Amino acid sequence: MGMRGKVLGLTGDEAVAYAIKQVEPDVVAAYPITPQTIIVERISEYVANGEIKTEYIAVESEHSAMSACIGAAAVGARAFTATASAGLAFMWETLYIAASCRLPIVMAIVNRALSAPINIHCDHSDSMGARDSGWIQIYCENSQEAYDAAIQAWKIAEHPDVLLPVMFCLDGFVLSHTLENVHTLPDEDVKEFIGERKFVKVRSHEGREVPFVLDPENPITIGPLDLYDFYFEHKRQQVEAMKNAKKVIVDVGREYGKISGREYGLLEPYKLESAEVAIVGLGSTMGTAKVVVDKLREKGRKVGLLKIRAFRPFPYEEVIKELEHVEVIGVLDRSLSFGAQGGPLFLEIRSAFYDFERRPLISNYVYGLGGRDMPPDLIMQIFDDLEKIKEKGRVDVLLKFIGLRE
Amino acid sequence: MSGEKLSLKDLARKRDLLAPGHRLCAGCGAAIVARLVMKATRGPTIVACATGCLEVATTIFPYTAWRVPWIHSAFENVASTASGIEAGLKALKRAGKLKYDHVDVIAFGGDGATYDIGFQAISGAFERGHDILYVLYDNEAYMNTGIQRSGGTPKYASTTTSPAGKVIPGKLELKKPISHIMVAHRIPYVATASPAYPLDLMRKVRRGLEVEGPAFIHILAPCPRGWRFDPRYTIEMARLAVQTCVFPLWEAENGKYKLTGVSRSIARNPKMKKPVEEYLKRQGRFRHLFTPENRHLVDEIQKIVDEEWNWLLKMCQLS
Known part of the structure; x- marks a missing residue:
């Protein structure tokens, strides 16, 4: 295998x-x-x-x-x-x-x-x-x-x-x-x-079932003008x-x-069993973060992480399932949405928990813009911060910048 | 079938691939152009269309006027979309997955899509040498959005973004010499054509399909709405443009320029050449030129047309 x-x-x-x-x-x-x-x-x-x-x-x-x-x-x-x-x-x-x-x-x-x-x-x-x-x-x-x-x-x-x-x-x-x-x-x-x-087969304008491809024997029109009478339905199909x-x-x-021998899903939980605080993120930083989780786990700290693999479609239900027992979540974003409450991943994660009975505390950490390094000690700091939030029982600052000179 | 052997009799029997019932305006030059171009196709054909009048008025979902496979992607990318179609067909054929021996690819773009926003994509596609026929239907302004000036709008034409005002007499810049720019790309075939001379047009389309590599045909498509003339005079406008040498008919195969049809006759018998005034005075977009204070602008246009015509004659002799 x-x-x-x-x-x-x-x-x-x-x-x-x-x-x-x-x-x-x-x-x-x-x-x-x-x-x-x-x-x-x-x-x-x-x-x-x-x-x-x-x-x-x-x-x-x-x-x-x-x-x-x-x-x-x-x-x-x-x-x-x-x-x-x-x-x-x-x-x-x-x-x-x-x-x-x-x-x-x-x-x-x-x-x-x-x-x-x-x-x-x-x-x-x-x-x-x-x-x-x-x-x-x-x-x-x-x-x-x-x-x-x-x-x-x-x-x-x-x-x-x-x-x-x-x-x-x-x-x-x-x-x-x-x-x-x-x-x-x-x-x-x-x-x-x-x-x-x-x-796939589609019904052509000539009323025939034809393959959805530009084929001279079975002409179809792709990309027509599509106004208020059909555009909306087409968008619905994309949903x-x-x-x-x-x-x-x-x-x-x-x-x-x-x-x-390598199975994949929408996301990848890492040492989330019995985790009290966890970070959620995506991309290469999650590799570094796994090392940090290992180290902290060795010290007996109840930390874990959730790596998002599919951002679109976003796995809302699966995220909740993985994190439902976690008390404090730190979302790592490597991009900004200027004027929004936080980065794109933060907005998704926070929104996912809105209808959940027991909402965890969620904080956003923006890092690594323009290639700024994200070494293990910075991720360590985030876990420290999440544990502090857990003790306090509230998030004072929603959006924090990691590794930034202020 | 070689381009030279096309006959009107045969072509008249051929089923229209641009079906009637589309919603282009009465007297629309683009509709006539597209119909004639499709008449001249020779076998399995795929059409790509840039955003514009031709696209929006022939494919209002759930209807379409196209009896060939057809795609519209965006405004500025019909040449690159066609590149992808051509490359895809080539790859499928090589892999033994294409059921046709050959499929012709035609790209349609208006003047906005060709002179302006899509210029780069055409230049790239021609440099890469894709075997596509690009048809420019030139109605000399952004007609679909309401008659705004483009790089293809002629000097002193009044449009909604180059209006003839109290101080400025319409568009001040010259029409971009688009077809000569295409010849400079060293592609195998470039031609101009007019719906007033359908056989010449269709013969050129066929030749454009026959050559291996990119072909470009620039077809004048008079627009009754934008040029301000009665819809019944579309063909007359197209004919006058050729007779006045405002829009001469020529072709350049492998860079070798050659006049065709009436333009060739005018070159042999310069007396046939009509003054530009006969063309300009019939169109509302040039109405402001026929006032005493603007009269000299008509003379200027005549001078420009003469110069360009003489340059073309020289090119035909030289090449």
């Missing part, structure tokens, strides 16, 4: 590129941006060396990258792109179009801060800014998870109950440029797991698809576990 593949020393970007090589999508359309570049460089090499038959489109912008993916996916091809920061921001319009046209495109986001001032290092302001675009979002803790997500994403996106694009996110530099041992699957296992892209995605992410994660 999972032992058939090779263990390779790969950076996060290389792990993504290697997975994409094994998936061998029909089209990759991408524009270079730090720290995503290694992904597109490697894929270009695979194409140049004839290792994959993928059509690589070196587009002139990220807007065109997503637009080309839209065209390719609409004609029945598997389409992949990767970007970061400003590139994702430049795609903004087309993100909504890809999702609303129900095209199962897959995209790697190598998280990087947004300008201004220009900064090439990690935070989550780029992907968090796209959280309402209708894309499924999966956050990765390490290169292994990025590799695994790059394979699972296709099966989630193309599931007939879902048909939504998937972006999986890995932290810029922290993961993208850092070497790790990555357990890979044999090529044939990946191909078999992904299978062939299938198409339903996103709901369905929850089950599909879990099913695909379980199925993937069977071939790899």
Whole structure:
């Protein structure tokens, strides 16, 4: 189980590129941006060396990258792109179009801060800014998870109950440029797991049941003008698809576990049994936080953590289930929503508990903006703070900045 | 079937791929252009359309006028969307997953989508050499949003964002030489065409589909609403634009310029060339030019048209 593949020393970007090589999508359309570049460089090499038959489109912008993916996916091809920061921001319009046209495109986001001032290092302001675009979002803790997500994403996106694009996110530099041992699957296992892209049937304007793809024998119109008489219903369908995605992410994660020995779900609890205080977060910092939890547990402190893997769809019920016994929760956000009560993850977690009978105390910690380091001692400080809140029985300051000079 | 062999008789028998019942205005040049372009297709075809009149008025959900697979993505990205379609088809064919030997890809964009917001995407797609036919239906302003000026609006035309006022006589800038810019991309085929000369238009569309690599056809699409003329005169406006050399008909295969149709006749017999006034005076958007104080602007337009025509004649001789 999972032992058939090779263990390779790969950076996060290389792990993504290697997975994409094994998936061998029909089209990759991408524009270079730090720290995503290694992904597109490697894929270009695979194409140049004839290792994959993928059509690589070196587009002139990220807007065109997503637009080309839209065209390719609409004609029945598997389409992949990767970007970061400003590139994702430049795609903004087309993100909504890809999702609303129900095209199962897959995209790697190598998280990087947004300008201004220009900064090439990690935070989550780029992907968090796209959280309402209708894309499924999966956050990765390490290169292994990025590799695994790059394979699972296709099966989630193309599931007939879902048909939504998937972006999986890995932290810029922290993961993208850092070497790790990555357990890979044999090529044939990946191909078999992904299978062939299938198409749902839709009723065409000629009244026939036809595959949902641009096919000259079965013409359909994609992306029409859709006004107040139908637009709302179409949005409602996207809500339903996103709901369905929850089950599909879990099913695909379980199925993937069977071939790899690594099972995935919507979230990952870590030492939450009997925890009195816990932190919730996503991305690479959760790896550091696990080490901190281990150390504190050794000292007998009742701490734990909850890692969110799927941010869209957001696993509200599952979050409550995991944290219902916890008295104080610290939510870690690596991005801001200016003018809001807290960061995007905080707002979700706090909202999740609104209808819960026994609401825990919840505090927000914003950290790591523009790549500011988040070493174990800072996470330790957060746990200290959470225990203080527990003693006091109330949250005095809702939003705190960690590792910031004030 | 080669482009040269198209006959009106055969084309008339072909089923319209842009069906009637769409909601483009009476006398809309774009509707005629799109219908003629689709008449000239040669086999399995996929159409991508930029945001604009043609898109909104032909696909009001749950209706569509398109009898071919059709996609609209956004305003500025029809060339990149078409790039993806073409690349997808190529990859599917290579993988043995395409049931057709070949599928033609046509991208439609208006002047806003082509001269302005989508310019970069077209330039990128042409540099990359995708085998697509880009059709610019040029009604010379943002007609869908209410007649705002674009990079394709001619000098001194009055639009809602370049209005002829007491001080400023309409748009002060020249129309961007879009087709020559496309020739400069060194793509295999560029042409201009007019719905007043349907056979010439359809022959060029067919040629654009036949060449391997990008093709660009710039078609003037008179707009009764925006140009301010009676809808019954659409074809007459399109014809006058060619007869006055405001919009000459030419094609450039592999950079080699060649006049076609009436423009070729005018080059041989310059007496056939009509003064621009005959074209301008028929349109409300140029009405302000026909006052005593603005009269010299008509002369200026004539001078510009003459210069551009002479430049084109030189290009045709040189290349």
